[in-house]
Amino acid sequence: MFTLLAVLHVLGLTVLLFGATMLVPLMVAWVGSDAALLAYDESILITMASGFVVWWGTRRYKRELQPRDGFLLVSLTWTTLPAFATLPLLFYFQQNGTPLSFTDAYFETVSGLTTSGATVLTGLEHLPASINVWRHFLVWLGGMGILVLAVAILPLLGVGGSQIYKAETPGPMKESKLTPRIAETAKGLYAVYFAITLACITAFKLAGMNWLDAVCHAFSTMGLGGFSTYDASFGAFAAHPAVDWVAVAFMLLASINFSMHFLAWRRKSLNPYWACPEARFVLLALVGSALLISIYLYQRGVYGDFGDALRYGVFNTVSIATTTGFANTDYEQWPIFVPVLMIFLSCFATSSGSTGGGIKMIRALVLLQQAGRELSRALHPKQINPVRLGRVAIDNKVVFAIMAFMLMYGMTIIIATFLLLLSGMDEKSAFTAVMACINNMGPGLGQVGPASNYQSLSDFQTWVCTLTMLLGRLELFTLLVLFTPAFWRK
Numbered sequence: 001m002f003t004l005l006a007v008l009h010v011l012g013l014t015v016l017l018f019g020a021t022m023l024v025p026l027m028v029a030w031v032g033s034d035a036a037l038l039a040y041d042e043s044i045l046i047t048m049a050s051g052f053v054v055w056w057g058t059r060r061y062k063r064e065l066q067p068r069d070g071f072l073l074v075s076l077t078w079t080t081l082p083a084f085a086t087l088p089l090l091f092y093f094q095q096n097g098t099p100l101s102f103t104d105a106y107f108e109t110v111s112g113l114t115t116s117g118a119t120v121l122t123g124l125e126h127l128p129a130s131i132n133v134w135r136h137f138l139v140w141l142g143g144m145g146i147l148v149l150a151v152a153i154l155p156l157l158g159v160g161g162s163q164i165y166k167a168e169t170p171g172p173m174k175e176s177k178l179t180p181r182i183a184e185t186a187k188g189l190y191a192v193y194f195a196i197t198l199a200c201i202t203a204f205k206l207a208g209m210n211w212l213d214a215v216c217h218a219f220s221t222m223g224l225g226g227f228s229t230y231d232a233s234f235g236a237f238a239a240h241p242a243v244d245w246v247a248v249a250f251m252l253l254a255s256i257n258f259s260m261h262f263l264a265w266r267r268k269s270l271n272p273y274w275a276c277p278e279a280r281f282v283l284l285a286l287v288g289s290a291l292l293i294s295i296y297l298y299q300r301g302v303y304g305d306f307g308d309a310l311r312y313g314v315f316n317t318v319s320i321a322t323t324t325g326f327a328n329t330d331y332e333q334w335p336i337f338v339p340v341l342m343i344f345l346s347c348f349a350t351s352s353g354s355t356g357g358g359i360k361m362i363r364a365l366v367l368l369q370q371a372g373r374e375l376s377r378a379l380h381p382k383q384i385n386p387v388r389l390g391r392v393a394i395d396n397k398v399v400f401a402i403m404a405f406m407l408m409y410g411m412t413i414i415i416a417t418f419l420l421l422l423s424g425m426d427e428k429s430a431f432t433a434v435m436a437c438i439n440n441m442g443p444g445l446g447q448v449g450p451a452s453n454y455q456s457l458s459d460f461q462t463w464v465c466t467l468t469m470l471l472g473r474l475e476l477f478t479l480l481v482l483f484t485p486a487f488w489r490k
Contacts, residue, residue: 005061007073011080012054014073018081019047024137025088029130036092036128043087050084068487075479078113078470085109088134103459107466112138114473115355117226117325117442118465120455125230129212132229136219142473143223143355144193144258192261197222200250208240221250224355226325226442233450234315234328244315244328255282255322257353277390278351278362285349285361290317293338300335321345323357325442327450339445343432346439357440357472359409363402365389370399408476413438416468423461433461437468 026040065073086105093100104120111118112135124132197218204214213229220227230236237243253261256279263272273279294306294313303309312329319326320342331339348364350356369387376385386393413434420430425447432444433454443450448457454465471479481487 003066003069004072005058006063006065007069007076008054009058009062010065010073011076012051012056012058014051014077015080015084016048016051016055018084019044019051021137021141022047022088022134025130025134028133029128032129034128034130035096036088036130038095039088039091040130042091043084046087047084071478071481071487075474075482078474082106082109082113085113085134085138088131092128092131101459103462104455107454107462108135109138110466110469111442112136112225112227113142114440114469115139115142115223115225115323115357116437116440116469116473117220118436118448118469119227119442119453120457120462122231122453122455124228125236127229132212132216136216136225136227136229139223139225139227140197140219141223143225143254144190188262188266189258192258192265193222195265196250196253196261200246203246203250204243207242207246208237209243217247218250220326221247221324222254222355224251224254224322224324224350224357224440226319228326234326238328241311244311247326248315248318251318251322251324251326252283252286254324254355255286255350257351258355259353260351275390276351278360278365281365282349282351282361285345286318286321289321289341289345289349290314293317293341296338297334302334317342317345320441320443321349323350323439323441325436327443330449330451332445332449332451343435343441343444346435346441357438359406362389363405366394366399366402367406369394370403405476408480409438412468412471412476416464419464420461423458423464425457425461433465434468437465438472440469440472 022040022044025036026044028034029037029040083106086102086109089100089105089108090102093105107118107120110116117139121127200218200221201214204218205211209217216227216229219225226233228234228236234244234247256273257276260272260276260279264270290313294310294317297303297313298306298309303312312331315326315328316331318324320331320339323346331342347358348361350358350360352360352362354360366387366389373385373387376383387396387399388394416434416438417431420433421427425433429444429446429448432446433448434444436442436444436448443453448454454462457465
């Protein structure tokens with residue numbers, strides 16, 4: 001009980017801080033006098049009041065968090081914050097005379113905070129500017145992780161953040177620190193994240209977007225989230241090819257471990273990128289696959305001009321492979337080999353420590369080496385052949401943890417797919433919806449393809465996809481460990 005109350009104390013503070021983020025869309029609504037202006041007053045009041053009551057009511061239990069507390073706090077945060085994030089949407093659509101169900105609103109905000117980019121909304125270009133800013137701002141916050149921001153602030157209030165950071169940071173290599181204190185690390189990562197976001201906004205504006213579209217799409221691009229201000233996504237910018245190439249460049253940046261960006265900035269050198277084997281393989285997979293698909297589309301006659309094949313092939317391949325989810329054309333109409341390959345790439349073509357989803361490249365590299373080691377051991381049973389990442393030998397406990405993760409990853413895909421099939425969804429839509437959700441990618445194929453969205457799903461199907469997005473964002477174990485008896489034993 002004391003553990004739960006200590007966690008609720010920090011959760012209350014996090015909700016309180018989250019309520020303050022609603023001031024951003026409120027300012028946009030106030031400046032633009034848009035139709036959603038009245039949706040934020042009650043939303044901010046309810047969120048901040050709820051956070052304050054929980055924080056103040058549990059203040060006696062404030063203490064340094066333990067490892068298991070980190071898992072509980074992260075899981076509670078990523079399930080609670082989307083509930084409060086729904087309030088502006090619910091109030092606006094209620095006032096507009098087109099009520100949005102809590103199921104759909106929660107799906108939308110979970111999709112934003114988990115950087116999935118799947119949406120149940122249509123007529124995006126007709127929404128008030130502040131609502132679009134709120135949706136995209138959620139992606140930006142979720143990109144680095146709302147708790148990483150909290151980690152930078154909580155130590156100032158007497159609550160250490162080391163365990164939160166370890167539970168929140170994606171990927172298996174969580175022990176390394178960029179700075180001696182974890183709060184300094186979080187601040188450094190967010191400084192880099194913020195700086196690259198500003199550069200992305202500027203580049204989009206120069207490429208032909210207006211300021212609203214530039215800000216919103218920069219938030220989505222850096223969070224690798226895929227939300228757009230248009231139903232047609234990047235297809236709305238068909239007359240501005242430069243916009244696509246700006247997005248490609250920043251999606252590639254966001255797919256790299258932000259620790260590498262931090263170190264490169266700190267050392268004023270590009271060497272950290274070259275020295276990171278994971279970054280090299282991510283770029284090789286993304287650039288190589290994008291060029292391969294572009295050539296394939298040209299040779300198959302999908303595009304008569306190689307420039308068009310290159311533009312659409314590179315953009316959509318990088319977008320889906322990095323789990324962003326933007327689309328500038330209906331790629332489901334391409335030969336089936338291409339969209340299936342892109343979905344396959346989304347499983348691993350981002351770095352650990354990036355804003356992307358999937359199993360991450362580092363796990364794929366370790367698993368490949370482990371497979372090679374087992375083949376070698378079959379011929380030479382006594383051979384000592386450690387798994388290495390670059391020059392660093394990977395401890396066997398990390399290898400075993402990755403293998404366990406992959407088992408849970410596969411089981412989750414199978415169970416979620418069967419649940420969608422049980423509900424009546426067709427095979428292609430069910431499987432690709434699950435892949436899109438667990439990899440936090442957004443669009444799938446069929447019923448949830450790039451020319452459609454998730455609006456047609458039943459409530460049951462929507463909740464299955466919502467849970468799958470949460471499991472993918474929290475990398476399975478962070479959430480599933482709460483359901484083990486050992487977690488709750490003293």
